[in-house]
Amino acid sequence: xxxxxxxxxxxxxxxxxxxxxxxxxxxxxxxxxxxxxxxxxxxxxxxxxxxxxxxxxxxxxxxxxxxxxxxxxxxxxxxxxxxxx
Amino acid sequence: xxxxxxxxxxxxxxxxxxxxxxxxxxxxxxxxxxxxxxxxxxxxxxxxxxxxxxxxxxxxxxxxxxxxxxxxxxxxxxxxxxxxxxxxxxxxxxxxxxxxxxxxxxxxxxxxxxxxxxxxxxxxxxxxxxxxxxxxxxxxxxxxxxxxxxxxxxxxxxxxxxxxxxxxxxxxxxxxxxxxxxxxxxxxxxxxxxxxxxxxxxxxxxxxxxxxxxxxxxxxxxxxxxxxxxxxxxxxxxxxxxxxxxxxxxxxxxxxxxxxxxxxxxxxxxxxxxxxxxxxxxxxxxxxxxxxxxxxxxxxxxxxxxxxxxxxxxxxxxxxxxxxxxxxxxxxxxxxxxxxxxxxxxxxxxxxxxxxxxxxxxxxxxxxxxxxxxxxxxxxxxxxxxxxxxxxxxxxxxxxxxxxxxxxxxxxxxxxxxxxxxxxxxxxxxxxxxxxxxxxxxxxxxxxxxxxxxxxxxxxxxxxxxxxxxxxxx
Numbered sequence: 001x002x003x004x005x006x007x008x009x010x011x012x013x014x015x016x017x018x019x020x021x022x023x024x025x026x027x028x029x030x031x032x033x034x035x036x037x038x039x040x041x042x043x044x045x046x047x048x049x050x051x052x053x054x055x056x057x058x059x060x061x062x063x064x065x066x067x068x069x070x071x072x073x074x075x076x077x078x079x080x081x082x083x084x085x
Numbered sequence: 086x087x088x089x090x091x092x093x094x095x096x097x098x099x100x101x102x103x104x105x106x107x108x109x110x111x112x113x114x115x116x117x118x119x120x121x122x123x124x125x126x127x128x129x130x131x132x133x134x135x136x137x138x139x140x141x142x143x144x145x146x147x148x149x150x151x152x153x154x155x156x157x158x159x160x161x162x163x164x165x166x167x168x169x170x171x172x173x174x175x176x177x178x179x180x181x182x183x184x185x186x187x188x189x190x191x192x193x194x195x196x197x198x199x200x201x202x203x204x205x206x207x208x209x210x211x212x213x214x215x216x217x218x219x220x221x222x223x224x225x226x227x228x229x230x231x232x233x234x235x236x237x238x239x240x241x242x243x244x245x246x247x248x249x250x251x252x253x254x255x256x257x258x259x260x261x262x263x264x265x266x267x268x269x270x271x272x273x274x275x276x277x278x279x280x281x282x283x284x285x286x287x288x289x290x291x292x293x294x295x296x297x298x299x300x301x302x303x304x305x306x307x308x309x310x311x312x313x314x315x316x317x318x319x320x321x322x323x324x325x326x327x328x329x330x331x332x333x334x335x336x337x338x339x340x341x342x343x344x345x346x347x348x349x350x351x352x353x354x355x356x357x358x359x360x361x362x363x364x365x366x367x368x369x370x371x372x373x374x375x376x377x378x379x380x381x382x383x384x385x386x387x388x389x390x391x392x393x394x395x396x397x398x399x400x401x402x403x404x405x406x407x408x409x410x411x412x413x414x415x416x417x418x419x420x421x422x423x424x425x426x427x428x429x430x431x432x433x434x435x436x437x438x439x440x441x442x443x444x445x446x447x448x449x450x451x452x453x454x455x456x457x458x459x460x461x462x463x464x465x466x467x468x469x470x471x472x473x474x475x476x477x478x479x480x481x482x483x484x485x486x487x488x489x490x491x492x493x494x495x496x497x498x499x500x501x502x503x504x505x506x507x508x509x510x511x512x513x514x515x516x517x518x519x520x521x522x523x524x525x526x527x528x529x530x531x532x533x534x535x536x537x538x539x540x541x542x543x544x545x546x547x548x549x550x551x552x553x554x555x556x557x558x559x
Contacts (some may be wrong), residue, residue, distance in 0.1 A: 001450040005441065012399065012444040013406070013424040014437060023434075027498055028442050034499065035446075036386040041461045058323055070187040074410035083408050085420055 003028060088113035089250040093159045093307040096253060099159050100147065107143040107158030110253070111136055111193030111202055114160045117250045118204070125170035126226045127236075127246040129165045131205040136160065139202045146200070156314055157200035162252035164243050165206040166213050167298065168287040169193050175207045176289045177221035180405050180412045180431025190287025191319045192256060192298050199314045200553030204252050208242030211433045212402065213258055213291045215239050216266055216504040217495060220435040227492065230272055230531060234489040243301050244271040253300040254311050260291045262392050262508025264299035264487045269484035269533020274550070275301040276310045277508075279540045280515035281326040283312075284319035292397040293324075294463075295390075295512045300548040305521060305550035312543060329413045329541045333478060335548035337371045343477030345537070348507050352486045360524045360532045361483050367557035369538050378480060380473050386509040387502065389466070392459040394444060399443030402436060438498060463513050470514040474539045479549060482507055484520045484533035511537050519546040521553070 009016050013055040016024065068081055077084040088096065088110045099105045115133060127178065143158040151532040157434045163169065166176050168186035170193075175181045189197070196203065210220040218241025226241045228234040229249035234246040240257025246268035247255050257264040259277040268275030276299050290296055292464045300311035340492050344365060369375050407413035407427030414426035432440070446455040457551045473480060484507055497500050511518035516539060538546045 001448070003445055008441050008445045008448070011448065012403075012440050013421075013428050014432075014441070015425045015429045020434075020437070024438055024441055027438055028445070028557060030499055032440055032445075034454075035392055038385055038388055038392070038458060038462060041458050043457075045461055056321065066187070071409075073187050074184055076407060076413035077410070085408055085423075 003032060087117075087250070087497050089117045089253070091253075092304050093156060093253050093310055094304070095303060096159060097155050097310075101295045103147070107140040107147070107202060108137070110158060111140040111160055114204060114250065114252060120273070121229070121249050122251060124232055125226065125229050125243045125249045125251065126224050126243050127162065127207055127249060127251050128205040129175055129177065129208050129224050129242070132172060132203050135172075136202045137205050139200070140227070143200050143202070154199040154314065156254070156310055158202060160202045160204045160253050161196060162204055162207040162243055162246035162255040163193065163196070164240050164255070164257050165208055166209055166258055166289045167193055167256060168289065169203075169206065172206065174206065175223055176213070177211045177223055177472075178431065178433065178436070179222045180428075181410070182223065182287075182412065186287070187458060188287060191284035191314045191321060193287065195315045196256070204246070204440075207240070207246055209257060210239035210241070210435065212238040212289065212398070212436050213260060213263055214398070214439055215402070215434045216262065217490065217500055218242065218267070219492070220433060222433045228271055228489050231489065234491055234530070235270065235436050237489060239265030239267075240275075240299075240301070244268055244273055244275070247271070247273045247301055247303060251304070254307060256311075256315070257299050257301050259297050259299045260287060260295045261394065262505035264301060265484055265508050265518060265533070265535060266505055268520040269522070269531065270489035272531030273301055273303055274305050274519070274521045275299055276308050276520075276543065276546070277511055277518045278312065278316065278543060279517045281324050282316045282328075282517075282541075282543065284322040284325050286319055286321035290401040292394040293401065294393055294397060305547055305554055307521070308519070309547040309551075310384045313399045320366055331539075331541045331545055333545055333553070335545055337368070337373055337552060340368065340373040340479075340549065341376060341477045342368055343376050343473060343480045345379050345480040345482035346379045347383040348482035349359055352506065353483050354487050354526075356526045357485070357488070357532050360526070361481065361534045364523045364534055364553065365481060366556065368553070371556060376477050378473050378477050380480070380510065381469050382462065383510070385462055385466070386513060387506060387516070389459050389462050389513060390509045391442070391502065392455050393463065395439045395443030396447045396456050397443070398436070399440045399447060402432075402440055404433060435498075466510070467514040470510070470516060471539070479542070479546065480537040482535050482537070484508070484535040488526055488528065488530040489530065507535060516540055517543050517546060521550050
């Protein structure tokens with residue numbers, strides 16, 4: 001897939017100025033060239049390296065929660081005990 | 086000599102002998118801040134009132150004969166990426182400019198439990214993304230050793246606070262060299278611990294597979310004391326690990342030091358290489374065995390680090406959307422525009438650049454291929470270090486290719502990323518590395534070296550570092 005700064009910006013929820021488009025396009029393409037030297041690996045090899053060890057996970061036990069006042073303390077906009085979207 | 090110029094170890098002993106008080110130590114540090122902070126700019130937020138109360142409490146307890154932790158009463162700077170309940174925590178970003186956490190990071194709770202005195206929140210590159218500290222959106226920090234130069238990053242404020250005697254100790258965080266590079270540039274000591282030795286709970290994340298909180302101080306002994314205070318398993322961070330015993334104990338006559346071949350390359354300033362080699366020679370004179378050791382795949386370090394870092398940063402920073410905390414744009418027509426405008430206004434160029442690359446590399450079209458490939462090679466690199474440590478106890482290398490740059494000297498982001506070339510290996514292999522000063526160059530600027538060890542070898546690294554400080558340093 002070819003890199004398109006505007007499309008990726010949309011996915012990442014950004015609006016860019018024309019100057020930013022030019023700057024980021026150049027930088028990211030240069031970084032993609034740098035990254036391209038990493039050799040490909042077989043899917044089976046990659047699977048072994050990426051395997052999650054379930055034994056490493058703790059028991060899923062419910063724990064204490066936060067007071068809604070604390071949760072909302074930093075909300076830039078809130079109403080009746082809820083975040084405003 | 087002023088109290089602020091002393092080490093944590095010396096001050097701790099003086100406090101116990103009652104030859105000075107915690108309030109006097111703090112007063113000396115605050116005096117330095119008053120005199121130098123407008124030039125250095127190490128802090129985003131100063132917590133003078135809190136510090137005075139904490140110091141007074143320590144003095145009261147000591148007067149009553151209460152037994153306190155060895156770091157009680159020692160002033161500390163805390164990187165502004167570590168959540169502190171009721172104290173502004175900005176990550177150096179406009180998007181969190183007014184964020185006041187409702188909880189403490191585990192490391193900060195440990196600092197409080199040790200009765201340390203919190204002087205303030207130290208400046209950093211925005212969201213810890215950078216190597217010069219110049220990407221902070223909120224403060225401009227300069228190197229106390231030369232005010233025309235950068236302190237290094239991303240924990241530049243932490244390093245500058247210690248180097249400028251504006252704190253005795255500091256907490257930084259190291260994703261790909263962010264404790265070690267500023268330590269080298271500012272001439273202080275800093276540790277990247279084994280991944281999992283220090284809790285990341287409450288530390289604003291950059292790349293969760295690499296992030297580690299690291300202690301900084303004037304000497305190896307001070308960094309050891311702070312590490313001992315903050316390390317440990319934490320049920321709130323499932324990646325933390327219990328303290329596993331490292332088998333070897335330090336004896337200079339039995340030490341095999343590996344000269345890290347790939348990191349003495351043509352990019353490294355010859356003055357730096359020469360200084361590190363002089364350090365190696367001094368170990369040899371005291372009976373250590375010296376070997377040249379090669380660790381393969383070094384050409385992959387920077388690209389692999391960038392793949393994992395940007396993918397994880399894009400995911401971690403997706404939470405900043407103007408709903409739950411942080412900056413929120415004023416005018417928008419729908420929720421999509423709210424997200425886009427909030428993020429575009431709140432993030433600076435460095436986070437944007439990394440989020441874009443990470444979003445692209447993790448987009449559905451690739452089906453996770455970049456991430457899978459990167460983790461495969463990360464495992465190969467860890468194995469390569471394991472093999473290297475079969476031939477030597479520790480590896481030694483320069484910490485950076487150059488001394489501290491002039492402010493504004495570096496503008497090309499790729500060149501800035503490459504500054505940490507000597508640092509990426511330890512991050513990719515999840516192993517500890519100690520950065521410590523090993524002299525001054527012809528411009529009178531600090532030169533930093535790095536000693537890298539196997540997993541859980543922190544005590545061994547400290548023993549070697551302290552031996553160097555006591556017996557080899559000229």
